[in-house]
Amino acid sequence: EIVMTQSPATLSVSPGERATLSCRASQSVGSDLAWYQQKPGQAPRLLIYGASARATGVPARFSGSGSGTEFTLTISSLQSEDFAVYYCQQYTDWPPYTFGQGTKLEIK
C-alpha cells in the first residue's frame, strides 16, 4: 500500500498571500495524484488530477505540480473561501486508494 504524507499539518497564511502545500508518496505514483478541498460540513471537492490538471470550475489561482514522489499544491493569492482542509490522493496503485492525512489551511 502506498502511504501518502502531507505537510505541514496546519498552515497559517494571510489572505492575498501564497500558500504552498506538500504531499509525498512512499513510492512513485508518476502523475497519478489528485488534490481535494474540504470545507467544514461539506463533502470533498476535486481540485486537481493528473498532478497538475485543474478540475472543471476550479479557479486558476490553484495549481498543482510534481511527479514521482513529491507533489505541491499552490494557491497563488488566498481568498477567504480557500481556507479549508486539503487532501492529496494517489491512484496509481489501487485498490486501495490512499489519501494523505490532510493539511488545514487557516487564516493568519
Next chain:
Amino acid sequence: EVQLVESGGGLIQPGGSLRLSCAASGFIVSSNYMSWVRQAPGRGLEWVSIIYPGGSTFYADSVKGRFIISRDKSNNTLYLQMNSLRAEDTAVYYCARSNSWFDSWGQGTLVTVSS
C-alpha cells in the same frame, strides 16, 4: 448535472447491520467505477470499497468480510451493506464516482455505532 445523494445512516448498536444507499442522477452508475469513502469524526478520508463497471468488488482490509458493495441498474443506485458494525466504523460515509480520481461526491450520511 451529476448528483449523488446518500441515505440510510443512523445510530446502530455494535454488532448490528445497516444498508446505505446512494442515488445517482446525471450518469449511469453501472458504467462507472463507484466507491464508498468514509471520514471518522475529526479525521481524514479513508477509502472503503469500490465496484467496477464489470461488477468486480474490492474492500479495505478494515471492512473486508463485513461490508458488501452493490448496485441496482433499475434505479441507478449504489449500496453499501454494513454488517458486524464496530465503534470504529463510526463515520460520515460518502459515495463517489471514482474513475481513478473521485470527481463527484455525495453529501454524506452519518453512521454512529454506539450502545
